Amino acid sequence: MKTARGFFKPLAIGAPAPWRELPARVERMIHFVPPHLEKVRAKVGEIAPTVDVILANLEDAIPADAKGAALAGTIAMSREVDFKALGVGLWVRINCLNSPWHLDEVATLVEKAGDRIDVIMVPKVEGPWDIFYIDQLLASLEAKHGVTRPILLHAILETAEGVMNVEQIAGASPRMQGVSLGPADLAASRAMKTTRVGGGHPGYRVIEDPHTDGLPRASVQQDLWHYTFAKMVDACAAHGIKPFYGPFGAIDDPVACEQQFRNAFLMGCAGAWSLHPSQIAIAKTVFSPDPAEVAFARRILEAMPDGSGVAMIDGKMQDDATWKQAKVMVDCARQIAAKDAEYAALYGF
Ligand SMILES: CC(C)(COP(=O)(O)OP(=O)(O)OC[C@H]1O[C@@H](n2cnc3c(N)ncnc32)[C@H](O)[C@@H]1OP(=O)(O)O)[C@@H](O)C(=O)NCCC(=O)NCCSC(=O)C[C@](C)(O)C(=O)O
Numbered sequence: 001m002k003t004a005r006g007f008f009k010p011l012a013i014g015a016p017a018p019w020r021e022l023p024a025r026v027e028r029m030i031h032f033v034p035p036h037l038e039k040v041r042a043k044v045g046e047i048a049p050t051v052d053v054i055l056a057n058l059e060d061a062i063p064a065d066a067k068g069a070a071l072a073g074t075i076a077m078s079r080e081v082d083f084k085a086l087g088v089g090l091w092v093r094i095n096c097l098n099s100p101w102h103l104d105e106v107a108t109l110v111e112k113a114g115d116r117i118d119v120i121m122v123p124k125v126e127g128p129w130d131i132f133y134i135d136q137l138l139a140s141l142e143a144k145h146g147v148t149r150p151i152l153l154h155a156i157l158e159t160a161e162g163v164m165n166v167e168q169i170a171g172a173s174p175r176m177q178g179v180s181l182g183p184a185d186l187a188a189s190r191a192m193k194t195t196r197v198g199g200g201h202p203g204y205r206v207i208e209d210p211h212t213d214g215l216p217r218a219s220v221q222q223d224l225w226h227y228t229f230a231k232m233v234d235a236c237a238a239h240g241i242k243p244f245y246g247p248f249g250a251i252d253d254p255v256a257c258e259q260q261f262r263n264a265f266l267m268g269c270a271g272a273w274s275l276h277p278s279q280i281a282i283a284k285t286v287f288s289p290d291p292a293e294v295a296f297a298r299r300i301l302e303a304m305p306d307g308s309g310v311a312m313i314d315g316k317m318q319d320d321a322t323w324k325q326a327k328v329m330v331d332c333a334r335q336i337a338a339k340d341a342e343y344a345a346l347y348g349f
């Protein structure tokens, strides 16, 4: 591991100084766009003002013979829409590091759109070595092309080895912005017997003991992802970066999508991916704190102006710890209100 002083040194002569703090950005939904499809790309200008992040996807879901078109489409998209002026992040998911495509992709992205791309999402990250590699590569390319703002990195957790190493991945570079759960590849990597992309499974449940009178036994579905998810959230929080849920593949089940996103929000996630336009509004509602909860949190802050002591509000004990919980909620709401006029009105900021 690097020394404390070495950690924040630029990795190439002429590369920009790494971020010391992550830029404060609202990232409730990472909206996936297949950039090789001109018809979909043409609508990005319309969709962008409704989302926090547009992601150009180059990896899975893009056919092998369309990888070049997807890369060209990404560069075109970065020029066609002024994402910065809209306050919308521009991310790109590259192909994985053992694929034949990633090298040309990273080189082209930095050369042609290095000043416009905020985050590169790296799939199937197995350990910190993957981040060291891409960190160095980016620094060399940023230096070569005079990019002045370091491109951040986002890792997808989608192999058993990646889950094992998530703490080191999260802390591998000052470029690390966050980690997303990739439940489809992770399921395959672990030989889990499910064909779903995230969410629950009707077979994974707990059941009540038998009743002596023979009445039916109550049984409920459990969360297949809880362990991995909690591990990922702790790794990200400990390293000061953001955890995200990832995709919910059942586009036809908005109720389950909302529940999965809500579980992620409650566990500490900043956002989730939207694969289809119908999932944008779900993520926006879920990852914007509830106005009633924000109002209650503000009462806690007002009751304890210096954040210490003890108070009672509506029968609930408040102390230094609940003050911190309230601050998390109010800070999140303030950040959203600064970007989103609809929520500024709902929160009364
Ligand atoms: C699921 C699909 C095929 C259904 O596409 P569709 O055309 O069948 O849907 P639709 O309901 O008929 O579409 C309605 C309209 O919305 C448009 N539309 C539809 N989607 C989008 C979009 N994303 N952005 C912008 N516009 C979109 C679509 O073009 C159409 O426009 P129209 O009315 O003018 O004809 C389509 O939504 C899509 O391609 N979504 C992105 C899929 C994707 O990126 N998958 C990879 C990420 S998940 C993953 O990789 C896993 C992970 C992490 O790696 C791991 O767990 O391991």
Ligand SMILES: [Mg+2]
Pocket: 060, 123, 158, 182, 184, 185
């Ligand atoms: Mg995947």
